[in-house]
Amino acid sequence: MTNNLIPTLGVVTDIRVDTPDIKTFRVEKIGGGKCFEHEPGQCAMLSIPGVGEAMFSITSSPTVTDHQEFSIKKCGCLTSWLHLMEPGQQITIRGPYGKPFPVDTELKGKDLLFIAGGVGLAPLHSVINYCLAKRENYGKIDVVYGSRSKDDLLTIDEIQNEWMKPENDLSVHLTIDRAQEGWDGHVGFVPNYVTELGFDPNKTVLVCGPPIMIKFVLQALDGLGFKKDQIYTTLELRMKCGIGKCGRCNIGDKYVCKDGPVFRFDQLDELPNEY
Amino acid sequence: MKKISMNALDALFAKIASTMKLYAPIEKAGQADFYEWSAGEKVRLDVLKTVKSAKDVFFPQVEDLIKFRVEGKSIELNEAPKCEDDFVVFGVRGCDARSFELLDRVFLVDPRDEFYAARRKHGIIVTLACGEPEESCFCTNFGIDPANPCGDASAWIVGDELYIEPRTERGAKLFAELEDADAAPVESAKKEISAIAEKLPFANLDFTGLDGEHLMEKFDDPAWERLSKACLGCGTCTFVCPTCQCYDIRDFDTGHGVTRYRCWDSCMYSDFTLMAAENSRHTQLQRYRQRFMHKLVYFPSNNDGLYSCVGCGRCVAKCPQNLNIVKVIKALGGKKA
Numbered sequence: 207m208t209n210n211l212i213p214t215l216g217v218v219t220d221i222r223v224d225t226p227d228i229k230t231f232r233v234e235k236i237g238g239g240k241c242f243e244h245e246p247g248q249c250a251m252l253s254i255p256g257v258g259e260a261m262f263s264i265t266s267s268p269t270v271t272d273h274q275e276f277s278i279k280k281c282g283c284l285t286s287w288l289h290l291m292e293p294g295q296q297i298t299i300r301g302p303y304g305k306p307f308p309v310d311t312e313l314k315g316k317d318l319l320f321i322a323g324g325v326g327l328a329p330l331h332s333v334i335n336y337c338l339a340k341r342e343n344y345g346k347i348d349v350v351y352g353s354r355s356k357d358d359l360l361t362i363d364e365i366q367n368e369w370m371k372p373e374n375d376l377s378v379h380l381t382i383d384r385a386q387e388g389w390d391g392h393v394g395f396v397p398n399y400v401t402e403l404g405f406d407p408n409k410t411v412l413v414c415g416p417p418i419m420i421k422f423v424l425q426a427l428d429g430l431g432f433k434k435d436q437i438y439t440t441l442e443l444r445m446k447c448g449i450g451k452c453g454r455c456n457i458g459d460k461y462v463c464k465d466g467p468v469f470r471f472d473q474l475d476e477l478p479n480e481y
Numbered sequence: 482m483k484k485i486s487m488n489a490l491d492a493l494f495a496k497i498a499s500t501m502k503l504y505a506p507i508e509k510a511g512q513a514d515f516y517e518w519s520a521g522e523k524v525r526l527d528v529l530k531t532v533k534s535a536k537d538v539f540f541p542q543v544e545d546l547i548k549f550r551v552e553g554k555s556i557e558l559n560e561a562p563k564c565e566d567d568f569v570v571f572g573v574r575g576c577d578a579r580s581f582e583l584l585d586r587v588f589l590v591d592p593r594d595e596f597y598a599a600r601r602k603h604g605i606i607v608t609l610a611c612g613e614p615e616e617s618c619f620c621t622n623f624g625i626d627p628a629n630p631c632g633d634a635s636a637w638i639v640g641d642e643l644y645i646e647p648r649t650e651r652g653a654k655l656f657a658e659l660e661d662a663d664a665a666p667v668e669s670a671k672k673e674i675s676a677i678a679e680k681l682p683f684a685n686l687d688f689t690g691l692d693g694e695h696l697m698e699k700f701d702d703p704a705w706e707r708l709s710k711a712c713l714g715c716g717t718c719t720f721v722c723p724t725c726q727c728y729d730i731r732d733f734d735t736g737h738g739v740t741r742y743r744c745w746d747s748c749m750y751s752d753f754t755l756m757a758a759e760n761s762r763h764t765q766l767q768r769y770r771q772r773f774m775h776k777l778v779y780f781p782s783n784n785d786g787l788y789s790c791v792g793c794g795r796c797v798a799k800c801p802q803n804l805n806i807v808k809v810i811k812a813l814g815g816k817k818a
Binding site: 209210211212213214215255256257258259281282283285292294295296297298417442443444446447449450451452453454456457458459476477478480481 | 546547549551554555556558560587588592593594595596693696697700726727728729730731732734739741743746748753754755756757758759761762767771774775778779780782783
């Protein structure tokens with residue numbers, strides 16, 4: 207019987223500096239290979255013994271066969287330690303946790319609109335790459351992605367060199383908050399850009415980013431005629447156990463670690479607004 | 482039915498403890514709680530309510546999960562041992578015995594908590610009927626019978642005798658050598674206990690509208706402000722509660738390695754939901770409401786309507802501000818939904 211609270215060892219085999227405060231860590235089993243299989247939108251508990259353990263969304267697509275990636279923003283104690291690591295460092299990992307985006311059911315055959323702000327691209331990154339790997343299962347795909355500045359855009363090389371390849375038939379709409387030298391793209395906040403772009407309200411939306419962005423994106427989508435049951439997001443609450451027992455991520459009768467982190471907005475309407 | 486003279490209990494405890502660990506309400510530093518028994522300990526079967534509930538026998542306040550050794554970039558990981566031997570917990574009241582079944586609904590549902598599961602598998606529970614339920618008791622609201630508690634065996638103190646009714650094979654084996662007894666004295670003791678329980682001030686609380694069917698109905702009730710205003714956020718209610726199961730997982734650098742342990746935590750604490758970026762419950766009203774909504778609404782929603790409360794009344798007796806779940810039920814229950 208596996209013990210759900212006991213992690214396995216993983217090793218960080220590559221560290222990519224994405225932005226001034228976001229690094230992407232490649233994690234493998236000791237000896238190589240994925241620590242476990244996962245689905246798009248699921249999470250894992252990463253830990254450095256002596257520092258702490260926390261939940262992170264798995265950034266890489268399940269279709270990647272030999273490793274998993276985590277794009278992590280430096281913002282607290284554990285994440286600061288993670289940012290100090292060098293390749294070859296062992297960490298502990300357990301998971302996968304939570305319910306994934308319904309990529310093979312509700313999202314299948316739909317036109318998809320991904321909306322992300324800052325490190326909010328991390329959980330959607332997994333879904334986008336999954337959809338690209340199974341491109342024939344989905345209709346038109348749009349990605350609206352914004353950040354504070356051009357230097358804060360996550361995985362910009364992959365966006366420009368992989369996602370934007372014509373054969374992917376995927377439209378990327380990038381924006382940054384304030385005009386900047388060397389940037390000739392769109393300038394402005396993500397919610398306003400969504401309104402400007404004026405999407406067809408038949409699309410299914412996956413939105414992830416800072417709460418304030420999500421709030422105004424919802425207003426923008428509402429203005430365009432989208433309904434709440436077309437919009438998915440992921441919640442992030444403090445977690446310790448990852449298996450719906452420690453009580454920390456409980457909202458209403460749901461546990462974000464077990465019943466989430468993916469929720470549809472019509473489902474969130476039935477829960478307390480404590481997230 | 483078996484019986485043993487109260488004077489002979491120490492010998493019985495010694496006999497049980499010679500083959501397995503025995504936990505009982507034991508007085509230390511002037512208060513009784515469940516501790517491991519050894520010769521000379523002062524067992525207090527007369528104390529109706531231990532200060533903490535009996536839950537730490539199965540879900541200890543602090544327990545180690547993992548030992549790590551870190552060398553350079555390498556980590557060595559050793560899982561803490563799980564309970565492997567049978568043990569007895571003696572003198573559990575009906576309310577605490579029910580709390581184990583509620584904790585099971587948290588820890589034994591998939592994905593299971595293996596540390597808890599191991600203890601539950603090996604724990605033999607001997608309950609004790611409540612001679613005189615107190616004013617703060619309200620277990621009968623939850624269908625618990627203080628006169629006839631469940632468990633592997635149940636006990637009643639009648640005069641100078643302890644009557645024991647084994648209910649399972651494990652319970653029967655434990656007391657096989659005691660003399661057989663007539664059940665009549667126990668039957669009349671049960672009637673006396675029930676008569677007291679019926680007249681308790683909180684015996685008939687009205688829970689109307691507090692259930693898992695109405696998930697958000699009470700959430701924005703203006704009463705929460707009045708109810709929570711005096712709350713200090715001390716967490717006493719959660720620590721004495723038999724059904725509170727929230728916990729923290731932390732690492733401790735021992736100097737020779739790192740121990741990962743878990744310990745009870747409280748949703749009443751301001752840092753319970755604190756993250757690097759923000760806090761999802763930043764007022765005491767929100768935290769207070771969370772505790773009671775969980776017990777009276779969210780838990781029933783996920784558990785066939787069962788409340789996460791056994792009416793032990795410890796929070797009633799211990800809150801320094803005289804706040805408790807009874808006040809919440811009285812304020813929010815009984816209203817037309």
